[in-house]
Amino acid sequence: MLSGPVAVVHRNALSPVVFPLPEMLRRCLLLCLLAVLALPASALAQGDGIVDKTLYKTGNSGRYLMGGEWLYRADPSGNGAQQGFATSTSRLGWTPVTVPNAWNAKDYSDASFAGGVGWYRKDFHLPSAAKALSWVVRFESVNYRSRVYLNGRLIGKNTGAYLPFEIRLPAGLLKRGGRNVLAVRVDDRRFPTDFPPSGLSTTGVPTGGWWNYGGILREVYLRKIDRVDFTNVAVLPDLPCGTCDAHVTYKATVRNYGDSAQRVRVTARLGARNVALGTLAVGAKRFATFTKRIAVKHPRVWSPDSPYLYDTSVGAAVGGRTLQTYTVRTGIRSIKVVDGHLMLNGKPLHFRGFGTHEDSLDKGFAIDDAQREQQIQWAREAGATLFRSHYPLHPYYYERLDELGMLAWTEVPVYSVKTKYLKQRLVRELAAKELASAVQTNINHPSIIVWSAGNELSARPGPVQGYYIQRAVKLAKSLDPTRPVGLAVAGYPSAGCQPEYKPLDVIGINEYFGWYSGPNGQIADRSLLSDYLDSVRQCYPDKAIVITETGAEANRDGPVEERGTYQFQQDFANYHFGVYATKPWLSGAIWWTLEEFAVRPNWEGGNPWPNSPIHQKGVITMSGVKKPAFFDLQRIYKGTKQYG
Incomplete structure (x- = not known):
């Protein structure tokens, strides 16, 4: 008083x-x-920046964006836990930031690329103080090794960078009516066994596939759970032909968070149609999977011409009350390899597309939906129908591609892992697990037409890579039998025919004939490209063949014969896509990349006048300026019948 x-x-x-x-x-x-x-707990939470909002639609109900102010501090010694960073409640030594956040954005030094340790902290109140509720924190992307603390206690760990992970907030640690402190230790130092690998070459030069941005790189959510929770939801269409009736299979796994058994009823939607998946008794702290296959007469088929999406959301109810909904919008379509060609709804694909990376001059990897949308609209302006990335993209991309009728080649960052490391059983198992996680996370997007198990492993695979390919394909097919599985490989004539590729449905060729010279100069002469592609077809007549990469660096005006000029890039694009047009068996071709991005220190990319560390094969600069080759590709892409 x-x-x-x-x-x-x-x-x-x-x-x-x-x-x-x-x-x-x-x-x-x-x-x-x-x-x-x-004040109610919800009002206190809003004051912390905890809002009932998501940056994408797919997923569980009860998500709260953990926006507003976060705190950050560097940990150059890596001893922050011993120094009390995890238990700190003071603001002293911490800098206010917002999340997503890349702590080394705009820092292109060797030390920045090599990585280090940083800490993030979020002081928050729960949106509801109800004791019956459980809470989970969901991280969409943290690079690379993370340790998560709640009110000073370690509650979970994760390794990886481009896929989401969730950690339950223990009820015994939560302050339901007071302030909670979430602390996250992030270590972005990479090793040769990571995905993608990084380290130093034998000459001490930093190696890696793209810039190593450290931090919480995508948004973070709190998830509210009232007794039952969906842990996995898959809605898989089966369309025998483009004009056939279809089937849709629902598979939903529910976890009972309660202390007693619950009778859980699961229902779903197919547009305006109600679908009952059944009722099961789920024991305390146990899981149950609900499966239902239904017939769909005269379906509205998803295609690039008409990307119709059905509301196929799933709900879980106890005692007649729906406790959680999992939002899904998906399309009924088929993607198959028939006689060595990718067929969408029974029609051949000849797509033209772009590679992409999430990167910006000011935010690094921690871009927002506005920039994602800008990339998509640039690709559409150029007439592209497909995106490929070296890692699973933010869910916003896939939702927009679904809506727009565009396609996606989705790949895990098992990139350039040396055979001596892939030889380790644990590395192979973790690589396959990475693919499985990508499939489970993004399975409901009709835009995704290929799951890719990696990129540019050894061009002459032996038993080690063969074992990984076999395991990865089998695992992906067990989770999703509706899509083909592929691999992107370096295109060298000396590689020959490889029996280790037998389990694959699709082979992506990264070809740079006339740009790089390759081992013993075998790809220096671009006139050899046509014969090389024919030899690939002869090796793999029953597999779909895609050009997953081609491109040339460009950062200045100059003679057409001078490497690194805009004019050279234009000529390169016209020549290569001209060759592709003579190969009707090609299922598609992708320019690498749409927009420039940061690669690694000392990058030159075959350009005699490089701008390290920027990868400048992109036809749009990082400041958003279109290069002349953009318009050449636009003419080529719009002049190509890409579907049907």
């Missing part, structure tokens, strides 16, 4: 100066204090 005089201390005073407080002011202050104490 406030009564009597209040001590007001002047900053320079040696002792308090006491002033009598008028009765009216005392009452006002008391009412204000009582009003604050009476």
Whole structure:
């Protein structure tokens, strides 16, 4: 209670100066204090930046974006845990930031690329103080090794950079009516066994596939769970032909978070149609999977021409009350390899597309949906129908590609892992697990037409890579039998025919004939490209063949024969896509990349006048300026019948 005089201390005073407080002011202050104490938990959470909002639609209900202010501090010694960073409640030493955040954005030094340790902290109140609720924190992407603490206690760990992970907030640690402190230790130092690998070459030069941005690189959510939770939901279409009736299979796994068994009823939607998946008794802390296959007469088929999406959301109810909904919008379509060609709804694909990376001059990897949308619109402006990336993209991309009728080649960052490391059983198992996680995360997007198990492993695979390919394909098919599985490989004539590729449905060729010279100069002469592609077809007549990469660096005007000029890049694009046009068996071709991005220190990429570390094969600069080759590709892409 406030009564009597209040001590007001002047900053320079040696002792308090006491002033009598008028009765009216005392009452006002008391009412204000009582009003604050009476605020519901949801209002306190909103004050922390915890809002009922998501940056993409697919997924569980009950998600709250952990926006607003976060705190960050570097940990150059890596000993922050011993120094009390995980238990700190003071702001001293911490810098306010927002998340997503790449702590080394705009820093292109060797030390920045090599990586280090940093800490993030979020002080928050739960949106509801109800004791019956459980809470999970969901990280969309953290690079690379993370340790998560709640109120000073370690509650979970994760390794990886481009896929989401969730950690339950233990009820015994949560302060339901008070302030909680979430601390995250992030270590972005990479090793040769990571995905992608990084380290130093034998000459001490930093190696790696693209810039190593450290931090919480995508958004973070709190998830509210009222007794039951969907852990996995897959909605898989089966369309025998483009004009056939279809089937749709629902597979939903539910976890009971409660302390007693629950009878859980799961229902779904197929547009306006209700689908009952059944009722099961789910034991305390146990899981149950609900499966239902239904026939769909005269389906509206998803295609680039007409990307129709069905609401196929799934709900879980206990005692007649729906406790959680998992939002899914998917399309009924088929993607198969028939006689060595990718067929969408029974029609051949000849797609033209771009590679892409999430990167920006000011934010690094931690871009927002506005920049993602800009990339998509640039690709559409150029007439492209497909995106490929070296890692699973943010879900916003896939949702927009679904809506727009564009396609995606989705790959895991098992990139350029040396055979001596892939030889380790644990590395192979983790690589296959990476692919499985990518499939489970993005399985419901009709835009995804290929799951890729990696990129540019040894061009002459032996038993080690063969074992990985076999394991990865088998695992992906067990989770999703509706899509083909591929691999992107370096295109060298000396590689010959490789029996280790037998399990694959699709082979992506990264070809740079006339740009790089390759081992013993075998790809220096671009006139050899046509014969090389024919030899690939002869090796793999039953597999779909895609050009997954081609491109040339460009950063200046100059003669057409001078490497690195805009004019050379234009000529390169016209020549290569001209060759592709003579190969009707090619299922598609992708320019690498749409927009420039940061690669690694000392990058030159075959350009005699490089701008390290920027990868400048992109036809749009990092500042958003279109290069002349953009318009050449636009003419080529729009002049190509890409579907049907």
